[in-house]
Amino acid sequence: MEYGIVSYGVKVPVRRIEVEKVVEVWKNNDLTILKNLLNMDERAVLNSDEDVITLGTESAIKCIENSGIRNNDLDAIYLGTSTNPDLSKSSAATILEMIGNNHYAMCSDIQFSGKSGTSALQIGYSLAKSELANNIMIIGSDAMNRHIPPGDQREPYAGAGAASLLIGRENLIAEIKGIASYTSDFPDDIRPEDERYVRSGMPLNRDKISYGLVKHSVKAAKKLFNREHTTVSDYKYGVFQQISGASAYAVGTALGFKKSQITPSIFANKIGDTGAASPLIGLAKVLDVAEPNDKILVVGYGGGAGADAISLKVTDYIKEFRKKIKSVESEINSDIIRVDYANAIKYEYKYIRPEVSFNTYL
Amino acid sequence: MNNSVAIIGTGATKKPGSNMVEKTFKELVVEASYEAINNAKIDPLLIDGATFSFTGEGEIGHGGIGATLVDSLGLAPIPAFLNTANCSSGSVSIIEGYNMILSGQYDAVLVCGFDKQTDIIPFENYMLMSTDVMYDYNLGISHIDAFMLADEYFKENKVSEQDAKNSLMYFAKLMRENAYHNPIATLYKEPMLPEEILSKMPFNGNVLIPGEGAAAMILASEEFANKYCDNPTFIKGVGFSTSSQYFGHQYHPELIQNKEEDKPQKTNMASGYSLSLACKQAYDSANIKPDDLDILGLYDMGVNPFISLEAAGICEKGTAYQYVLDGNINPNGKCPVNVDGGNIGRGHVAGAGGIYQVIEIVKQLQGKARGIQLDNKCSYGMSTVIGGYYATAVSIIIGTER
Amino acid sequence: MSQQYPEQIPNPMVASTYREWREQGGKYRLEGSICENCNSKFFPRRSVCAKCHSLDIKTHQFSHSGSIENVINSGIHQVAVMGYGENSPRYIASIKLLDGPVVIGEIIDVCDTSRLKIGAEVRMVIRKQARSTNLNWNYAYKFKLL
Numbered sequence: 001m002e003y004g005i006v007s008y009g010v011k012v013p014v015r016r017i018e019v020e021k022v023v024e025v026w027k028n029n030d031l032t033i034l035k036n037l038l039n040m041d042e043r044a045v046l047n048s049d050e051d052v053i054t055l056g057t058e059s060a061i062k063c064i065e066n067s068g069i070r071n072n073d074l075d076a077i078y079l080g081t082s083t084n085p086d087l088s089k090s091s092a093a094t095i096l097e098m099i100g101n102n103h104y105a106m107c108s109d110i111q112f113s114g115k116s117g118t119s120a121l122q123i124g125y126s127l128a129k130s131e132l133a134n135n136i137m138i139i140g141s142d143a144m145n146r147h148i149p150p151g152d153q154r155e156p157y158a159g160a161g162a163a164s165l166l167i168g169r170e171n172l173i174a175e176i177k178g179i180a181s182y183t184s185d186f187p188d189d190i191r192p193e194d195e196r197y198v199r200s201g202m203p204l205n206r207d208k209i210s211y212g213l214v215k216h217s218v219k220a221a222k223k224l225f226n227r228e229h230t231t232v233s234d235y236k237y238g239v240f241q242q243i244s245g246a247s248a249y250a251v252g253t254a255l256g257f258k259k260s261q262i263t264p265s266i267f268a269n270k271i272g273d274t275g276a277a278s279p280l281i282g283l284a285k286v287l288d289v290a291e292p293n294d295k296i297l298v299v300g301y302g303g304g305a306g307a308d309a310i311s312l313k314v315t316d317y318i319k320e321f322r323k324k325i326k327s328v329e330s331e332i333n334s335d336i337i338r339v340d341y342a343n344a345i346k347y348e349y350k351y352i353r354p355e356v357s358f359n360t361y362l
Numbered sequence: 363m364n365n366s367v368a369i370i371g372t373g374a375t376k377k378p379g380s381n382m383v384e385k386t387f388k389e390l391v392v393e394a395s396y397e398a399i400n401n402a403k404i405d406p407l408l409i410d411g412a413t414f415s416f417t418g419e420g421e422i423g424h425g426g427i428g429a430t431l432v433d434s435l436g437l438a439p440i441p442a443f444l445n446t447a448n449c450s451s452g453s454v455s456i457i458e459g460y461n462m463i464l465s466g467q468y469d470a471v472l473v474c475g476f477d478k479q480t481d482i483i484p485f486e487n488y489m490l491m492s493t494d495v496m497y498d499y500n501l502g503i504s505h506i507d508a509f510m511l512a513d514e515y516f517k518e519n520k521v522s523e524q525d526a527k528n529s530l531m532y533f534a535k536l537m538r539e540n541a542y543h544n545p546i547a548t549l550y551k552e553p554m555l556p557e558e559i560l561s562k563m564p565f566n567g568n569v570l571i572p573g574e575g576a577a578a579m580i581l582a583s584e585e586f587a588n589k590y591c592d593n594p595t596f597i598k599g600v601g602f603s604t605s606s607q608y609f610g611h612q613y614h615p616e617l618i619q620n621k622e623e624d625k626p627q628k629t630n631m632a633s634g635y636s637l638s639l640a641c642k643q644a645y646d647s648a649n650i651k652p653d654d655l656d657i658l659g660l661y662d663m664g665v666n667p668f669i670s671l672e673a674a675g676i677c678e679k680g681t682a683y684q685y686v687l688d689g690n691i692n693p694n695g696k697c698p699v700n701v702d703g704g705n706i707g708r709g710h711v712a713g714a715g716g717i718y719q720v721i722e723i724v725k726q727l728q729g730k731a732r733g734i735q736l737d738n739k740c741s742y743g744m745s746t747v748i749g750g751y752y753a754t755a756v757s758i759i760i761g762t763e764r
Numbered sequence: 765m766s767q768q769y770p771e772q773i774p775n776p777m778v779a780s781t782y783r784e785w786r787e788q789g790g791k792y793r794l795e796g797s798i799c800e801n802c803n804s805k806f807f808p809r810r811s812v813c814a815k816c817h818s819l820d821i822k823t824h825q826f827s828h829s830g831s832i833e834n835v836i837n838s839g840i841h842q843v844a845v846m847g848y849g850e851n852s853p854r855y856i857a858s859i860k861l862l863d864g865p866v867v868i869g870e871i872i873d874v875c876d877t878s879r880l881k882i883g884a885e886v887r888m889v890i891r892k893q894a895r896s897t898n899l900n901w902n903y904a905y906k907f908k909l910l
Contacts, residue, residue: 049891050892053890054890058890098793100793335875347850357849494808496787497790500784500894502848502851502893504845510856610858610867614865619814630833631834
């Protein structure tokens with residue numbers, strides 16, 4: 001019996017701000033580095049009425065519609081997020097209420113910065129494989145842009161988005177073959193209790209990337225290769241954490257992937273860092289073009305730090321599935337609204353204002 | 363015995379479109395009520411019941427306000443009733459007073475509506491909260507949106523954009539003209555705004571001016587009026603219908619459960635069905651027809667004047683904008699409307715509702731208008747108001763004969 | 765209102781979370797009511813049938829798709845509802861759902877205003893509403909052009 005992905009859905013905000021507009025205001029960044037080295041054009045801006053929960057719900061609803069199961073057939077729902085709108089209670093519970101009513105589903109939020117989504121996926125796969133649950137909704141959703149300080153060097157590429165995967169054992173479009181992880185206490189990004197903004201604990205240079213993102217991702221992937229008795233040449237596609245438009249290439253080439261095997265997953269050049277959603281959106285984007293029997297390696301990375309590696313094999317059913325859904329490419333690149341910096345700050349609630357709303361004094 | 367209730371005295375604070383920051387709500391109520399009592403020339407202790415109206419406790423910050431007001435007026439121990447119905451509160455209180463007199467239990471009733479909007483900062487928001495809150499205000503949707511959605515009036519009657527603009531602006535200018543001559547109006551002697559400025563305002567200038575004030579009247583039984591008053595006017599007929607605060611329900615005429623044969627199959631924000639029901643009730647109980655009216659008061663805001671004119675039966679459905687453009691509602695026209703300037707020119711106190719309208723009609727019928735006095739002898743006038751967005755609709759007919 | 769001064773602001777009108785919790789069905793899933801006796805459907809929910817006055821009334825989830833009956837570019841800016849100022853201009857619309865009732869809602873993420881016309885198809889999405897007086901987040905339906 002095989003277990004894996006039955007369906008997926010992706011949702012990103014429609015608003016964008018170009019990197020030039022951010023650099024124009026702060027003049028603390030080099031445009032050539034941003035555009036050429038980090039491969040960034042623009043990033044997503046949340047509307048004033050969007051957050052992790054609204055993005056997560058919309059991606060979950062699309063996932064369910066694409067799959068054909070009824071809303072209240074879910075056995076479990078896990079939300080991977082590092083920018084939770086509520087600091088104690090579960091936002092997955094709110095999403096569960098929004099999409100339908102199986103109050104008996106197993107439910108929790110999973111938190112491990114950028115790898116919250118892949119950790120949730122590993123947990124979902126474990127539940128499926130142990131046959132403790134069948135239809136499991138895994139959501140990765142983050143709004144990094146809401147939690148980046150104005151004037152921060154990473155502001156031009158902090159984005160937001162959500163992706164949902166339905167895990168089960170029938171009508172699979174991709175089988176999950178194996179999982180592995182690597183974790184260590186490496187404080188590269190920190191957000192101590194009750195702080196709004198995610199800060200870098202280390203200077204932003206190559207060492208942070210190589211000791212953090214690259215090292216942990218490579219170790220997790222190599223452990224997976226070991227377990228499965230595979231090498232990089234067995235894989236058609238590699239999906240890695242997209243903190244910017246270029247970070248996935250740093251990991252992929254360190255593992256031995258060719259750039260052309262990584263490019264189909266790249267979306268962060270237009271959306272920015274989507275945190276927990278990043279590996280899942282990358283995977284969904286690859287599933288738009290993958291062929292039956294292709295093997296895909298997904299490695300999610302979360303600062304703090306850890307990496308999850310997951311290997312998948314695409315099934316024959318993918319062709320039929322793709323016929324009835326909108327491509328991820330069209331989902332994330334249609335009906336874009338470009339905004340300027342003043343509006344982006346307004347939408348992301350970064351202006352300092354009194355706590356009580358008087359609006360118009362009338 | 364017929365269903366006539368006499369109006370023996372009226373009183374109201376000036377400039378209802380302006381704020382009275384030096385006065386408390388108690389002072390406003392006392393000022394208006396005692397002006398009415400002195401106008402009626404009666405001993406205050408002859409009043410044996412009262413009904414007050416306002417938009418709600420949240421803005422005044424006082425609960426159980428009936429007793430507070432009776433005490434402020436020095437009239438304890440008379441019974442006091444309260445009404446809240448958004449902008450039609452005052453008219454609802456008039457109907458309550460009317461019912462009190464007709465029950466035979468009361469001889470003279472004080473009706474007083476008031477509002478004090480500056481005691482909280484976001485007063486307009488407090489007003490907008492009186493909707494179906496969980497599905498309107500809490501979703502950021504308000505009465506203002508409902509008034510804007512009423513532009514369905516122009517779309518369904520295929521009115522050209524030019525005609526729509528002209529008719530709205532004609533009405534706005536007329537209200538300002540009327541108010542210019544009325545000493546108690548907020549826009550008294552205010553120079554007219556040029557058309558370029560009016561056209562940039564919402565609804566081409568058809569926006570009411572909200573303010574603070576109080577308006578009162580003394581209602582009495584025929585017997586009492588015969589004894590104490592030498593020129594009473596009479597409430598000849600009333601109509602009062604409710605629908606729903608949720609704006610979506612304006613599209614569902616099946617929710618209105620009256621047994622009328624020619625109920626419309628489809629309604630929308632521009633239908634004014636509740637008001638036409640209220641007007642019909644009033645005409646039936648007064649036993650008159652729309653042609654018998656010499657003066658009309660209506661709730662002027664946005665496109666509502668046209669909807670009200672049609673609901674009151676003054677002109678055919680879909681023709682009110684032309685009726686207005688043809689000069690029929692001018693003071694010297696076929697059916698003068700809002701001769702005191704209306705909510706747009708005179709000003710609007712939410713809790714006093716149509717009481718200011720009724721007072722103007724009474725003064726016109728008595729020949730004692732403070733602003734423009736209609737030339738022709740007036741026998742009948744009708745006041746129409748809506749509360750919320752057609753959540754309540756009230757119609758009151760005043761006449762000179764018993 | 766700086767949060768650094770410890771003197772608290774007493775406000776007797778702070779809402780509890782109960783009211784919003786009770787309406788979750790309506791706000792999250794467009795649930796209204798259906799009368800078991802005469803099959804009439806209502807939105808928002810009610811506890812007695814408005815047509816036959818039967819008390820036999822159950823929850824009914826309406827279609828999340830509909831079309832625009834009328835739409836406006838809201839407002840008179842001086843009188844905006846508190847808590848929604850970041851989103852101006854707001855397009856408030858009367859929307860006829862596929863299976864019956866007319867719902868009033870906001871149409872969001874409009875990138876091309878020429879597509880906002882009577883008859884345009886819309887679909888429900890869930891978005892944040894104004895924050896509650898007890899500082900909790902609130903969510904409810906809005907609509908998006910298809």
